[in-house]
Amino acid sequence: MQASLKHPNFTSAILEWYRIHQRDLPWRGSRDPYAVWLSEIIMQQTRVAQGTPYYRRFLERFPEVSDLATASEEEVLKLWQGLGYYSRARNLHAAARKVAFEWGGKFPESYKGLLELPGVGPYTAAAIASICFELPHPVVDGNVFRVLSRYFDVDIPVDTGPGRRHFDQLAREVMDPGQIGRYNQALMEFGALQCVPANPDCASCPLVQSCGAHAAGTIGQRPVKQGKTRIRKRYFHYVMPIGPDLQTLLIRRGGPGIWQGLYEFPLLEQEADPTPAEIGALITTHCGTRTTIGTITRFNDAPRVHKLSHQHLYTTFWLARAEGLPEGALPLSEAEELPVPVLIAEFMDTVKNSYF
DNA sequence: AAACCGGGGTG
DNA sequence: CACCCAGGTTT
Known part of the structure; x- marks a missing residue:
């Protein structure tokens, strides 16, 4: 040898x-x-x-x-x-x-x-x-x-x-x-x-x-490593619009940052709970002024913590009844065909089983 | 050189 | 909880 x-x-x-x-x-x-x-x-x-x-x-x-x-x-x-x-x-x-x-x-x-x-x-x-x-x-x-x-x-x-x-x-x-x-x-x-x-x-x-x-x-x-990895806390509020025919809206995430190219619901990144007005403004940003918001409900009481290597995402999901959603809105079954982060995939699963 | 990028397994 | 995984790219 x-x-x-x-x-x-x-x-x-x-x-x-x-x-x-x-x-x-x-x-x-x-x-x-x-x-x-x-x-x-x-x-x-x-x-x-x-x-x-x-x-x-x-x-x-x-x-x-x-x-x-x-x-x-x-x-x-x-x-x-x-x-x-x-x-x-x-x-x-x-x-x-x-x-x-x-x-x-x-x-x-x-x-x-x-x-x-x-x-x-x-x-x-x-x-x-x-x-x-x-x-x-x-x-x-x-x-x-x-x-x-x-x-x-x-x-x-x-x-x-x-x-x-x-x-x-x-x-x-x-x-x-x-x-x-x-x-x-x-x-x-x-x-x-x-x-x-x-x-x-x-x-x-x-x-x-x-x-x-x-x-x-x-x-x-051994081995010796010097790298110190700090974990950053972030606060996500996802708003899932739900149209009369149970269609919803997913947005393609750009860069830089995590999940480039994957889809997610309209997102507000802030620590405080969004007000109805802020949620309305978010939907308007993505759907235009023809879309109107009805009842808004908080889906999870306590934030769900999604842990990445260098970030902890404290996430709250909101469901917003909506009318007049744009052409890009999809039924949930089609939304599942798109690439999404695990966090979003798990939420969509839960919604499917508990909400409808 | 340091920061950033996921999700899951393991002790 | 900390560390690691058949690392690479960007700043």
């Missing part, structure tokens, strides 16, 4: 561990750039268990990159709904169009070329280049940061420029260029299953005897 020059022990142990413990994932074994790219974008900052159903649905609906390229962005976002980080979906669509319409349906076969795809950064380019084309680029993801920072007991923060450069170099030194695709997947799999973030089972680890952090007792402090 060939291995890296500088740390053959580490490299061969990872590969041997992988031979025994690797999971049977749907995209594993494929060297088709489209399938590998799709899996990598979906799995960015996403657990395998959460992303796998999406991967299957995308590949079934879009068997080839041309199918994805000719679809509407709205359909792509709808299929992405619930997975989060929706810029991934918009970039996925844009990248597919680039491959299909500018590059003749063929993915770039170099690291630099792959980086030109929107949504493809250093990690994803290295993953595709190594898995599909056996190009000697080490992947450096969250798993790799953790495994290397522990094995070499590195206390340089991983989320800094110097840290990034240090771990890139380290990853390069321990890689096996002779089977780079397999090795990259092995290292990530090792991080995902063996060298886990909390309470790793070091007793069963094949590298325990040479692990720096284990010897130093610093396993729980």
Whole structure:
């Protein structure tokens, strides 16, 4: 078994561990750039268990990159709904169009070329280049940061420029260029299953005897991160207009900010409860002066807290009887065809079951 | 360099 | 509750 020059022990142990413990994932074994790219974008900052159903649905609906390229962005976002980080979906669509319409349906076969795809950064380019084309680029993801920072007991923060450069170099030194695709997947799999973030089972680890952090007792402090993420509180008041024929209105959210391209009900962002006049003005803004508001009822007594990574959304839903809604108004059944945030999808479900 | 971007799982 | 997840883009 060939291995890296500088740390053959580490490299061969990872590969041997992988031979025994690797999971049977749907995209594993494929060297088709489209399938590998799709899996990598979906799995960015996403657990395998959460992303796998999406991967299957995308590949079934879009068997080839041309199918994805000719679809509407709205359909792509709808299929992405619930997975989060929706810029991934918009970039996925844009990248597919680039491959299909500018590059003749063929993915770039170099690291630099792959980086030109929107949504493809250093990690994803290295993953595709190594898995599909056996190009000697080490992947450096969250798993790799953790495994290397522990094995070499590195206390340089991983989320800094110097840290990034240090771990890139380290990853390069321990890689096996002779089977780079397999090795990259092995290292990530090792991080995902063996060298886990909390309470790793070091007793069963094949590298325990040479692990720096284990010897130093610093396993729980690796990797070092400096990032401090403050959570912002926001107060949303969604007003769902309901016409005489139970039609409603959804608005496409623009940028910048969360949920770009997704649909939501007319929104007032303020802490205090909106007055009937404010709700009327909101509806007028979106529907024009021909629309009139009838009874307004508060749907949820206490604000529903929707938690994102960096924001807590304290949300109240209001139902507003309305007449003279514009042409764009939709029956609820059609509204469900549009891509919406999970918060809105859950509300629409509740309304359907309790109100009508 | 730092901020921003989702939703869900886990201890 | 804090942390993390097969990260990338924008400012």
